[in-house]
Amino acid sequence: MFVFDPLNQGLELLAKRDLQKAESLFLKVINDPYVQSEDLDRARSYLNDIRSCQTGSKTLDFDQYKKLSRKTIVSLDMVDDLLAAIYFSPSKTYEDFDREIQEQSQTIISRLKQIKIRDIGARDELFQKIEKSGIQTVKKGLAAGKTNGSPGGFDLHRWETVYRKFVETINPILLERHLELLDYILVTGEIELLDDPKLTVLTPKYRWIIESTLKSKWYLLRSYFFKARSEIQGQFNKKEGTRKYWEEVKYKKIKIFEKCRFHEKNIQKFLYIDKLNYKTLHDIYQFAHNLELELTPRDVSLALRGVDKARDHIKERGGYLMGTRKEFQNRLIELGFGTDNAYQIARQAKKANNHQIAESYQQAMQVAREEIYWYRVPPQNTLFRKDIEDQCCKHLSTVRIHLFDRGRLNKLLLQNGKPLIRQYLVQAYGEEVVDLHCYFRLETIHQYYKLKFFQYHKDALPSVSELIKISRKDYQPMLIDGYQSFVKKRRLNVPDTLMQALKKHSSVTEWEDAYTTPEEKFLLRAWFLMDHGASVTQGLIQKGVLDPGSDMWGFLKGQEPDCKI
Template identity: 65%
Template sequence: MFVFDPINQGLEFLASRDLEKAESMFLRIINDPYSQKNELAEARTYLNDIRSCQSGSASLDFGSYKKLSKRSPLSLDVLNEMFAELYFSNAQTYREFDEVLEEHIPRVINRLKQINIRDVVARDKLFDQMGKGGIRAIKQSIEKVNKGKERGNPNFDLYRWKTLFRKFIEQINPLLLERHLELLNHILQTAEINLLEDSRLTSLTPKYRWIIETTIKSKWFLLRSYFFKARSETESQFSKKEGTRKYWEEVKYKKTKIFEECGFSEQNIQKFLFIDKLNYNTLKEIHQFSADLGLTLVPRDVSLALRGVSKSRDHIRERAGILMGQRKSFQDELRDLGFSRDSSYEIARQAKRKNSHQISDAFQTALKVTRDEIYWYRIFPQSHTLKDKIEAQCCKHLSTVRIHMFERGRLNKILLQEGKSLVRKYLIRIYGESVVGLHCYFRLETIHQYYKLKFFEYHSKHIPSVSELIKISRKDFKPLVINGYNTFVKKRRLSVPPDLYDAVKTHISLTSWEDQYTTPEEKLLLKFWFLMDHGVSITQGLVQKGIFKPKADLLANVKNQGAESKS
């Protein structure tokens, strides 16, 4: 016997004085692992009544059971309560929703079994009813929580609800299908076609039997329209492998599995599920392609797949660091300049084609300026940290990097920051470790103080104290430098050509490190000190070679292009 509501059916048997069948119904409830506490309590009560009657210890009022059996159909309140409870749970990820649903669904399985799923239309109506009831229950709960409170309380999250309901449907659909197939098997055995609740179906004809048998074989919900079509048309529908309701629902579940695996938001999942142009095989192809490159799909990949698989593949390649065409050429150019793989990819991917040369030019210019002005900054252009910082600026500013590096002083700041360690080491060498702990150290740790101290090291027998050094302003330092230069040139018997002197005087660095007190004498001394620190003797021959001209390559005359030797 096929039973939707064992309690009600048992009461009907009791009302008709069929104690044996009534007992069988109530025992079925007790033996059902999904029975709820209230159902078990009712079943035990009625079983006790039956056994008392059978033993003769009590007489039953069978009319009262008849009244109980006519109670109204059960509602979906238990489902709505579960939806409200799970909506406010801590579940956030798709896996967490699966876990909480697996835990809570057993308590509503009996209620689901009591629903007559006659065909796929009845199932869809049930889903629609459950969806509306769940939303209503959740909104009522939210209103209770927000009642009497200030604004700012959480409102109904549509996509959280959609996730919850979608995962719920995924889990209960197999249960409903199993129950539906049990109903169809029962109809085949008993010919009770009236259970399909259609007045047009009066008896189980051979055609109807064939339709039900084929439906059971296909393991899908009955389509009642088949009963009213020609057999040949129905056969063609059953033989179809694609385009059926079953096929599209299976495709939907497969798509959803891929989307969840890739971490798509519920909003994107809902959007892509209802796009007919998104072929599952296409989705599967780009998903496998991205997996082969060690990536997961992003919504943009799927959107591009609607315009062609090749566009989606190109976008995935770009995300994997594989560019195409001119972008690839530009990436290779950046790699040749010394950019890292990640940075070269990001820049080549984002930079506009017509402005890409500005980035590489700015990078090369920054390194050239570093080399040209090495006598001031004392930073070697092959420094990895320097290149990394310039590279970071290129990634950040792209085609406007030149403006930031040279016009807004970013390169000057980077080079000065890089030279902090050099200044620190030099101060410690001159004044000892304790200099770092002085309260005025922040005033001492500048490049101007470094070169003032360098001046006294090379041109004076007396090294000033920290306080004396700090008190010497740039204005006061200017005549000292000029006198020191003249003494040095005279002592070394150097003859500086006027054209060299004028060229040094008029040259302004791209980083504009010079101030109003900077003189040609100071610039020449800076170059002399740099070479002397690296063990190069300043001679007239070097002057005549032109290595002290602006933008001349001083570094080429240094044998050990590594750490400073005396600084």
């Protein structure tokens, strides 16, 4: 007799006074490591009754045991509760779910073994019932206020993870039990256990089908009983294309997806795409692994269009760009970009937008060079170049809008000039100046140049409060007087064309205000040259060193790379 429910079947044998067989079944329950505590207590009680009867110390009422035995009705309530418990657990990663399912599934193994799996169809039907009832149980839990800490209602992808992993865990148990049933049928000839009215006698053909199924270690396909032997033989001899083969491939794919931390949504998306065969998936997985990378959903999508496309994409993620992207990367490096930033930009930017990024970077460097008399930040400044690179990485084709139209370049230049201003203020007023409550008003570029004016055109520096009180409106006539004195003292003949050019010239960063005059622009250039040890002479004016857009930094290229005070 094939044992599905040893406890009830033992009671039936006990009612028939077959004490020896009943005892073996109760011992089987007791020795089962997965038995429920309630069933364990009952089995021990019945076993004690048998042994008391065998020793003559107790007389048994066998009719009573017949009443205690009941028809086995396998309920999925325990399975549903287990799935709901895992769904509402704090598990987040696939490893957490594996651990949780392995621990909790031990409590239902004995219940699963009571289920008679006749064939592959019965197994699939069982899985459908588990999925349907499990979802209902989870939704009832959500309605009752249960949660796993995640916002929102029923999380379909979380449920798919729980259900998929649970099925993967219990499938070997059900298969083992199914093969035990087939083996029992071969021994006893009780083919009626397959519950098919058309199968009444275990014929040689049926025996061969069951033996071949046992040899393949897979579920029985009922349709084989009604096909020609030659056709069935071909199915058993096939290595690929069978139901068993596709399920094994499915689990191999899942293993790769989980190693690469794919979201359940992507796993379900790629799992049943026939075009994505396992060989292709494993190929690109190994390729990415050799580059110390993990597969991404984009890699797998590209693999559907060809392995080479997926490999090229993986190479790009690994730092190996191809074609026009490689050319653009080299161009960025030639412009002065760091290797990492050049790679990131070339990989992400569209081909049509490449020139916009490169031109924006070049223009930013050109502005820093032309406006160095104001910002005092040379284009070779490492921090400034890094800031511009970061802007290019962040905004790509829209970097021009952010740098020039929205004033980001002006802010970056001012920010990189702050250390110079601080150094000059400390030199002028001492270390304690940074502790003044009004220091934030003092540490500006306008205050810096006011102080420069007093340095070059007055006998003494003003106090902090006096400096701050000088408005731009009051500063304008002071600058004009200072310019006239400067030109007269140095006997300079400044052409009207130069002053007109300075007046018309407007900075790309628009730092000028309503009080900016050509005299101020001239003095700013003169102060910059004098700070670097160059004397402002008529010769410099004639050479065009003070003209708008002139390369003053190039003229001073023999000086140190950082601006002097």
